[in-house]
Structure formats: structure tokens, C-alpha cells
Amino acid sequence: HNHPDVARFDLSSIKLCISGSAPLSVDVMERFERLTGARIVEGYGLSETSPVAHVNPLRARRNGTIGVPVSSTRARIVALDDPERELGVGEEGELAISGPQVMRGYWNRPEETAEVLRGAWFLTGDLAVRDADGFFRIVGRKKDMINVSGFKVYPDEIDKLLLGLPQVLEVASIGVQRDGRECVKSYVVLKPGAALDADAIRAHCRAHLAPYKVPREVEYLSELPKSTVLKVLRRELRERDRREQAERGAPGQAAG
Known part of the structure; x- marks a missing residue:
């Protein structure tokens, strides 16, 4: 929907689209559906789940969630410090999945396999919450979580907020070390011709987020690093920050 020539094409033949790979912001979903008249079904899964584990039901879609487990699949939220302990409705923890599509293990990597497979359950590394109706909502990746003075900050929350600005095309936030403390840094790609300092x-973040979630630094890029399936590679942004700090001779470095 961001393509400059999209209005030239008749998209009325599109009835249904499937979204996966990374969380889809509600704002992007709504704009796409207004533009095409089609419905979006958002799914969730990983390579280790071959690859689908959840889907948002078309007739009972709940925007902002990944939906419910697919057939023959179980899912639960477990404590970060004890993956054997299941958490209740509304409690935040790690998403665990069990089903016929879950892998048997990583090839010739028994230690890595033991870290993520606990009996029949696969630990996804995604932090999530389950509501009373059995819908799951992803709040972030465990490895991407930023610890600001003891407070948990999820980059996706900041990114979704900034994507709501009309000038912003893409954004990715990471944790960086400054003066011995972790803080938030946001990388922003503006739309062609747009200006936003x-x-x-x-100021936009301060109006909508707790003070500790507001980015301490903002850096503008022409594009974000992405994988072959167009998933933003935050690790490359962390490496970029480390290089920049090393070149400046600064003691800080990207966290994680």
C-alpha cells in the first residue's frame, strides 16, 4: 500500500490475503483493506513449527492478535524462569507450542535442541499473552526485550506507535548501552519527500508511552536491513551501533 503507483491498478479482484513472517500492525492492515477491499488473515508460526501454529479466524478475527491454535495444536504461556509452569489468562510469558507440526530437533545440534524442546512442548522465544477467549497476542521477542533501569521495554510497541505517523515508512528499535545503562534507540526510514525530526x-512517544520507553536516540536510514523473507534484522542494527560506537571511541555498545 506504500507503492507510489498503487492507485493506478484495479485491485478489486483480490478477496483474501494471508500475512505472516512478522507481526502486522493494525494500522497497516486497515489501510490495506481499505485500499483493496480484501480481508487479511494473519497467521503465526516458525520454521520449527512447519511453519503454522496459529491463525486468526476469518469470521471471528481479533485484530492485534495471532488468533488461536490451528487444528491438533496446543499452545500455552509459560513462566520465563520456569518453562514447566503454565501462566494464566492475561499473564505475560513465553509462548510454548505442542502439535504434530513441531520439529523433532535441530540436525546434529543436541544442545540447542534441549534448550527449546521440553517434552512435547517447543519454546518459541516469543513473549505473549492469552486472553479469556483463547486468542494469543505477541508482545515481543525474548531476545529483543530492552531492560531500561529494571523496566521491560518491547521494541514492537515503540515501532507500532511510530508507524502510525504519516511520515514514517519503516522503523526498528533496539537496546543500546550508553554510560553503562541500556536505553532505546530507534532507526527510522521516512517516506520519500517526508520530513520529521x-x-x-x-515528543510523539512521550505523549503515548511511559518515559522510560521513549527513544534516547533516533537515527535515520534509507532502508532497514532485512532477511530474504523481508523480516527486519535487529541484530544487524545492533552490530551497526557497536561499530559506530567503536569508531567514536565511545564505551557504549548495543545491548544483546
């Missing part, structure tokens, strides 16, 4: 971005 860092002070305006921080």
Missing part, C-alpha cells in the same frame, strides 16, 4: 518523534 528526532525531537518530533520523541
Whole structure:
């Protein structure tokens, strides 16, 4: 929907689209559906789940969630410090999945396999919450979580907020070390011809987020690093920050 020539094409033949690979913001979903008249079904899974584990039911879709487990699949939320302990409705923890599509293990990597497979359950590394109706909502990746003065910050929350700004095309936030403490840094890609300074971005965040979630730094890029399936590679952004800090001779470095 961001393509400059999209209005030239008749998209009325599109009835249904499937979204996966990374969380889809509600704003992007709604704009796409207004543009095409089609419905989006968002699914969730990993390579280790071959690859689908959840789907948002078309007739009972709940925006902002990954939906419910697919047939013959079980899912639960477990404690980060004890994956054997299942958490209740509304409690935040790690998403665990059990079903016929879950892998048997990583080839010739028994230690890595033991870290993620606990009996019949696969630990996804995704942090999530289950509601009373059995719908699951992803809140972030365990490895991407930022610890700001003891408070948990999920980059996706910041990114979704900034994507709501009309000037912003893409954004990815990471944790970086500054003066011995972890803080938030956001990488922003603006739409062609758009202008938006860092002070305006921080002011928008302050109006909607707790103070510790507001990006301390904002850096503008022409594009974000992505995988072959167009998933943003935060690890490359962390490496970029480390290089920049090393070149400046600064003691800080990207967290994680």
C-alpha cells in the first residue's frame, strides 16, 4: 500500500490475503483493506513449527492478535524462569507450542535442541499473552526485550506507535548501552519527500508511552536491513551501533 503507483491498478479482484513472517500492525492492515477491499488473515508460526501454529479466524478475527491454535495444536504461556509452569489468562510469558507440526530437533545440534524442546512442548522465544477467549497476542521477542533501569521495554510497541505517523515508512528499535545503562534507540526510514525530526518523534512517544520507553536516540536510514523473507534484522542494527560506537571511541555498545 506504500507503492507510489498503487492507485493506478484495479485491485478489486483480490478477496483474501494471508500475512505472516512478522507481526502486522493494525494500522497497516486497515489501510490495506481499505485500499483493496480484501480481508487479511494473519497467521503465526516458525520454521520449527512447519511453519503454522496459529491463525486468526476469518469470521471471528481479533485484530492485534495471532488468533488461536490451528487444528491438533496446543499452545500455552509459560513462566520465563520456569518453562514447566503454565501462566494464566492475561499473564505475560513465553509462548510454548505442542502439535504434530513441531520439529523433532535441530540436525546434529543436541544442545540447542534441549534448550527449546521440553517434552512435547517447543519454546518459541516469543513473549505473549492469552486472553479469556483463547486468542494469543505477541508482545515481543525474548531476545529483543530492552531492560531500561529494571523496566521491560518491547521494541514492537515503540515501532507500532511510530508507524502510525504519516511520515514514517519503516522503523526498528533496539537496546543500546550508553554510560553503562541500556536505553532505546530507534532507526527510522521516512517516506520519500517526508520530513520529521528526532525531537518530533520523541515528543510523539512521550505523549503515548511511559518515559522510560521513549527513544534516547533516533537515527535515520534509507532502508532497514532485512532477511530474504523481508523480516527486519535487529541484530544487524545492533552490530551497526557497536561499530559506530567503536569508531567514536565511545564505551557504549548495543545491548544483546
